[in-house]
């Protein structure tokens with residue numbers, strides 16, 4: 001099916017960003033929001049962004065006017081009747097999403113594809129609220145959508161395979177890289193990234209290393225652009241804690257995804273990170289803090305523990321059919337800016353060593369949290 005007209009429902013941070021991407025890729029793009037102020041904010045923000053891009057010579061005046069011609073902002077949902085694809089990016093609430101899907105289905109053609117940009121709700125559950133669940137899928141963009149290259153394409157149990165093929169082409173036309181994720185908690189990126197935060201929080205809570213040391217070790221030894229605590233402060237503890245909670249709950253309280261009390265307390269205190277002026281660190285951070293010291297042994301212990309949990313999670317996701325090895329690696333590099341894909345990293349370190357590290361943690365803690373994936377053995381045999 002050929003797509004040339006797209007409707008974006010919800011003109012907040014994600015909706016506006018996705019609309020910008022669609023318009024710049026040449027799609028006629030209709031934005032709808034039930035809140036008139038949000039519509040105006042989005043119109044102003046996209047006008048400002050295109051002017052800024054023009055003033056920096058990133059786009060020409062003609063391109064700017066072409067992109068704006070492709071966009072329209074609507075306060076009435078009936079405007080979207082002729083579109084071939086709807087991308088919903090409204091508030092993260094299943095009941096409110098269900099209501100809008102039934103309104104959308106009453107307006108669009110029978111062949112129109114309907115997608116949700118949800119980060120945490122079950123795609124299969126959302127599809128089930130539609131009259132025609134076969135046309136429904138997840139299309140998960142990353143924030144900020146115009147800059148982040150990755151889009152997770154998530155078939156619901158009910159999705160017609162032809163819909164996924166159309167979405168793969170559409171994502172490519174947007175200039176993005178699409179990966180296929182099985183409908184499961186956190187999809188790929190939000191699931192695989194959990195250990196970066198949760199294992200770091202455990203090490204910190206056990207007073208084995210300071211936040212500064214853990215951050216420095218992961219940057220020095222792993223080449224991560226940001227340490228886990230700096231990154232959590234940037235994302236915001238409200239958002240990061242809520243994603244962890246949602247993944248933990250959706251996995252029926254599997255201890256591997258258990259949230260942290262120290263992060264919960266930051267949320268309670270309103271120390272949400274950079275945006276609040278305080279999280280694990282105070283902001284602005286002093287520029288002359290000097291190098292963070294740690295000894296070689298601590299550096300290795302911390303890095304081995306965090307990277308082993310990350311690789312184990314990625315291997316388990318592949319083992320359980322959440323994604324392919326190559327999509328697992330693409331997703332973390334493009335959706336979370338990791339310096340390497342986790343499967344490739346595991347291959348470099350050795351899957352047997354990752355397994356031994358996890359078994360050592362299991363012996364030390366006697367917790368089900370530390371379970372080597374069965375997939376580690378399989379990948380090790382293939383080496």
Ligand code: NAI
Pocket residue numbers: 009010011012013014015032033034035038088089090091092093096100117118119120140141142143
């Ligand atoms: P936001 O709060 O910035 O925007 C949501 C917009 O939806 C608001 O403008 C609101 O007026 C509008 N809205 C609410 N109910 C509506 C309805 N019934 N009909 C029409 N418009 C309605 O939220 P944000 O951050 O853009 O998130 C939107 C969706 O994208 C959520 O499902 C979220 O989980 C998902 N998402 C968010 C990411 C992020 O980093 N913010 C990343 C990836 C996905």
